[in-house]
Amino acid sequence: MRIAFMGTPDFAVPTLDAIHAAGHDIAAVYSQPPRPAGRGKGMKPSPVQARAEALGIPVRTPMSLRDPDEQTTFVALNLDVAVVAAYGLILPQPILDAPNHGCLNVHGSILPRWRGAAPIQRAILAGDERTGITIMGMERGLDTGPMFLVRETPIGRKTAGELTADLAILGAVMMVEALSRLDQIQPVPQPEKGVTYAAKIEKQEARLDFCASAEAAERQVRAFNPHPGAFFEHGGERIKLLAADPVSGSGEPGTVLDDQLTIACGTAALAPALVQRAGRGAMTPAELLRGFAIPRGSLLQ
Template identity: 65%
Template sequence: MKIVYMGTPDFAVPALDALVAAGHDIAAVYSQPPRPAGRGKKLMPTPVQARAEALGLPVRTPLSLKGAEEQAAFAALGADIAVVAAYGLILPQAVLDAPRLGCLNIHASLLPRWRGAAPIQRAILAGDAETGVTIMAMEAGLDTGPMLAEVRTPIDGKTAGMLTDELARSGAALMVEVLADLSAFPPRAQPEEGVTYAAKIAKQEARIDFAAGAAQAERQIRAFNPVPGAFFLLNGERFRILSAGIEAQGGAPGAIVDDRLLIGCGADSIRPIMIQRAGKGAMGVEELLRGYPIPAGTKLDPVDA
């Protein structure tokens, strides 16, 4: 097929590779514009733009698709279909209608659960037992279009980073399978029941609320790994917890229960395993405590301070 591919982050790279490997004709790759990054604030291409250029594919990075000129340029590609994966820009109706077979989206949830911007993180935070990828025919609503196929996977203690990698690969394989025989995947309407929305992650959500209990704190740690990183403050300094376990011992929320950084969460506690001080590399808790003892009885900075 002649395909326009539209994607931006690392999640969208495996599908581009898979479509190229399957022999499809990629007429153009759309990605969000380069943005300043790093200490020098140098303009950096998105992961999808960088990969497309490495593959020798034509890349377009418009700020918006709302203008008539951009829409005409998109239509002029004469694509059979557009494949979209975490592109991040709204597709106007003129764009949705331009490809002969419409636009298909790789969405990282089991629709209609977790429509929206952050489905992987929201599934972890909610304690969902499983998640997956849905191939959806796009329409004007927010992830409301009919579904063609899905693949499921247990969450089972995985971090957002692990799930992102896994779902990117499985979504890529599923999209190739769907495009190989579209007639075998008739669209079906999403159920009206079970709709939830995955709002964009706000930075303040990454601060761990130990009063919510150890189970929820551990979900925060997994949901925000690798970014933005779940953290607590001690004497105004930020400590990111990269991995942790739950222990049955109780303790006052936000208080250090023992000399090995067990953190009280009420009826139970969180035991950090890997941790990162601001400006430092990741390290085991034992290594941290050798250079920065945090004795039992220490109280972390309160969340509502």
């Protein structure tokens, strides 16, 4: 099939690789424009752009698809279908209508739960036991289109980074399957009940809420690993928690209970397993405390 692929982050790369390996004719790859990165703030292409260029596929990086010239260029590709995976730009109606079979999206949740920008993090924060991938047809609404394929997977104790990697591979397999059966699959409308929205993650959400239960704080740690990183502040420095476990313990929320950096929460306590100071690598709490004192009884913010 003649395809345009539209995606930006690492999550989208396995799907690009999979449809390329399946022998589809990828007429063009669309990705968000390069962004400043690193200390020198040089312009860095997205993971999808870098991978597409390595595969020798033409790449377009428009700031928007609302420009009539961009829409004309897209229509002229004469596509069978557009495959979308975490592209990050709104697709106007002329773009949605251009391919013969429309636009198919790899969405990281079991729709209609967690429509929107951050379905993986929101599922972890909410304590969901399972999530998955939905291959859906795109329309003007926010992730409201009909479902072609749905597969589930357990969340367990995975971080957002681990779960994203797993779902990226699952989504790639499912998209290749959907394309191979496009004339056979009968898409079904999403259920009207069970709709939730996965709002974009704001940086302030990553501050650990020790007034909540230890289980909720531990979900924060996993949901914000690797980005933006759940954190607390002490002595004017921000400390990230990369891994932690709920344990027994009690005290004023945010209070350090012992010499191992166990922290009291609204219910029970949180025992950090892996932490990180600004500009440093990951370390154990024991390694942290050897160079950065956080005495028992300290109240963390």
